[in-house]
Amino acid sequence: xxxxxxxxxxxxxxxxxxxxxxxxxxxxxxxxxxxxxxxxxxxxxxxxxxxxxxxxxxxxxxxxxxxxxxxxxxxxxxxxxxxxxxxxxxxxxxxxxxxxxxxxxxxxxxxxxxxxxxxxxxxxxxxxxxxxxxxxxxxxxxxxxxxxxxxxxxxxxxxxxxxxxxxxxxxxxxxxxxxxxxxxxxxxxxxxxxxxxxxxxxxxxxxxxxxxxxxxxxxxxxxxxxxxxxxxxxxxxxxxxxxxxxxxxxxxxxxxxxxxxxxxxxxxxxxxxxxxxxxxxxxxxxxxxxxxxxxxxxxxxxxxxxxxxxxxxxxxxxxxxxxxxxxxxxxxxxxxxxxxxxxxxxxxxxxxxxxxxxxxxxxxxxxxxxxxxxxxxxxxxxxxxxxxxxxxxxxxxxxxxx
Numbered sequence: 107x108x109x110x111x112x113x114x115x116x117x118x119x120x121x122x123x124x125x126x127x128x129x130x131x132x133x134x135x136x137x138x139x140x141x142x143x144x145x146x147x148x149x150x151x152x153x154x155x156x157x158x159x160x161x162x163x164x165x166x167x168x169x170x171x172x173x174x175x176x177x178x179x180x181x182x183x184x185x186x187x188x189x190x191x192x193x194x195x196x197x198x199x200x201x202x203x204x205x206x207x208x209x210x211x212x213x214x215x216x217x218x219x220x221x222x223x224x225x226x227x228x229x230x231x232x233x234x235x236x237x238x239x240x241x242x243x244x245x246x247x248x249x250x251x252x253x254x255x256x257x258x259x260x261x262x263x264x265x266x267x268x269x270x271x272x273x274x275x276x277x278x279x280x281x282x283x284x285x286x287x288x289x290x291x292x293x294x295x296x297x298x299x300x301x302x303x304x305x306x307x308x309x310x311x312x313x314x315x316x317x318x319x320x321x322x323x324x325x326x327x328x329x330x331x332x333x334x335x336x337x338x339x340x341x342x343x344x345x346x347x348x349x350x351x352x353x354x355x356x357x358x359x360x361x362x363x364x365x366x367x368x369x370x371x372x373x374x375x376x377x378x379x380x381x382x383x384x385x386x387x388x389x390x391x392x393x394x395x396x397x398x399x400x401x402x403x404x405x406x407x408x409x410x411x412x413x414x415x416x417x418x419x420x421x422x423x424x425x426x427x428x429x430x431x432x433x434x435x436x437x438x439x440x441x442x443x444x445x446x447x448x449x450x451x452x453x454x455x456x457x458x459x460x461x462x463x464x465x466x467x468x469x470x471x472x473x474x475x476x477x478x479x480x481x482x483x484x485x486x487x488x489x490x491x492x493x494x495x496x497x498x499x500x501x502x503x504x505x506x507x508x
Contacts, residue, residue: 110136111446111470115383116175116376116394117141124398127167129159143167153182160186171401173354175376175394180204193403195300195374199350203374206284207248209349213369216348219341220369222287229269235285236265242288244321245272254463258288258319268319274461289361289368294334295326296342296358297377297385299396299406303352306408307339308393309385311377312479317422320458322467325486327417328384329479330410341367349374355397357381380418380473387416387443387475414475416443417482419490421469426460427499429453429469436492441485443473445493455497469495 114136120126121140128137128144137144143166145159163169171192174183180200187194202208210223224235225248236243236259245268246256255275259268272283295311310332314325342358349372357377359370376382382393390411399406423429429451447470449455455469456462472489476482 111448119392119394120398127163150179151182156182156186173397173401195352195354200374202349203372212348218344218348221289224285225282232269232285239287244286244288246284247276248282248284256321289363291361291363293361298342298356300351301400305343305346308391310335311381325419327479327483328388329415330389330413338367345369345372353400355393384416388414415479415482416475417486418471418473419486420471422467423497426457427497430498431496433494441475442489445472446470
């Protein structure tokens with residue numbers, strides 16, 4: 107997935123305060139404007155390669171901190187920080203975040219409201235677990251990201267296909283498939299900052315999730331004045347404390363069931379989908395800068411400087427196919443903060459139903475602002491009326507999935 111449209115704002119924030127040296131798996135391109143140096147390694151998840159690159163950079167520079175916003179690098183980077191003697195949450199805590207089975211076990215042990223969950227190695231045990239939990243159930247890889255491999259089964263006859271979908275997403279590693287209770291309620295995330303064991307809840311993100319039986323995120327909104335923030339903050343703080351996260355920015359996902367918060371998962375990193383940028387537009391709080399400050403052992407500045415709202419609408423077609431036309435011909439009012447497209451005419455789009463995911467299916471996004479989340483969301487819908495696209499095989503590509 108083209109990272110520039112989603113992570114440029116993060117790197118820009120960090121580079122405004124620090125000299126940045128980058129360890130990356132490929133030659134930098136757009137990042138060059140924001141970095142002082144880099145080390146290219148074949149696979150940043152390979153601990154030996156990462157250690158070697160970190161030691162080489164430490165010989166050339168006085169390194170103050172190290173962090174990542176990439177899910178797959180969380181544990182290796184925590185180990186690198188520890189080896190270099192730099193501030194970090196313990197690698198074991200990052201491993202607990204990455205392994206959803208471990209997360210669920212810790213939540214159950216410490217009384218953090220979550221979902222019933224069973225790790226299974228095969229379809230037969232999945233069927234037993236699903237009957238015990240009760241349908242509908244959610245199936246997911248034990249350690250993945252971006253809702254990849256996550257699917258709902260509403261009845262026993264749907265379970266074999268759902269299990270195959272989740273199992274294929276585990277890849278060739280040691281992951282298992284989780285069978286979980288379906289939490290029926292609106293989904294939110296809580297953006298949290300933890301410094302020396304103290305967690306501050308900065309913002310709540312309201313989400314639109316669709317494309318059932320998959321769980322693709324279609325839209326997010328952040329309102330600085332959202333009254334839900336103080337209601338769900340204690341659950342997010344309890345989850346972070348239970349996992350042993352002591353330092354860093356976390357993206358805590360939960361659902362509201364009968365008005366009560368139930369944990370989905372804790373991501374020990376900055377949120378994706380430009381959510382950190384929405385937080386900055388709505389509150390003025392710079393989460394990437396906070397993550398860098400904490401990595402360097404400095405207390406982050408979490409003082410709100412704005413009280414507004416922002417929304418992002420993620421653009422998907424109705425079906426898989428070739429993107430043949432894409433045009434945005436509307437006005438660019440000040441409240442349209444940006445329109446970004448990661449796919450272009452000629453690209454193949456593959457939807458989750460056909461084995462794809464957000465990387466292969468999403469066309470792009472629009473970000474809008476307003477005094478309230480409702481206004482920002484209405485403006486996003488207004489902006490999308492100026493977007494026209496066509497996908498071969500789709501009856502009318504002018505209307506994105508919503």
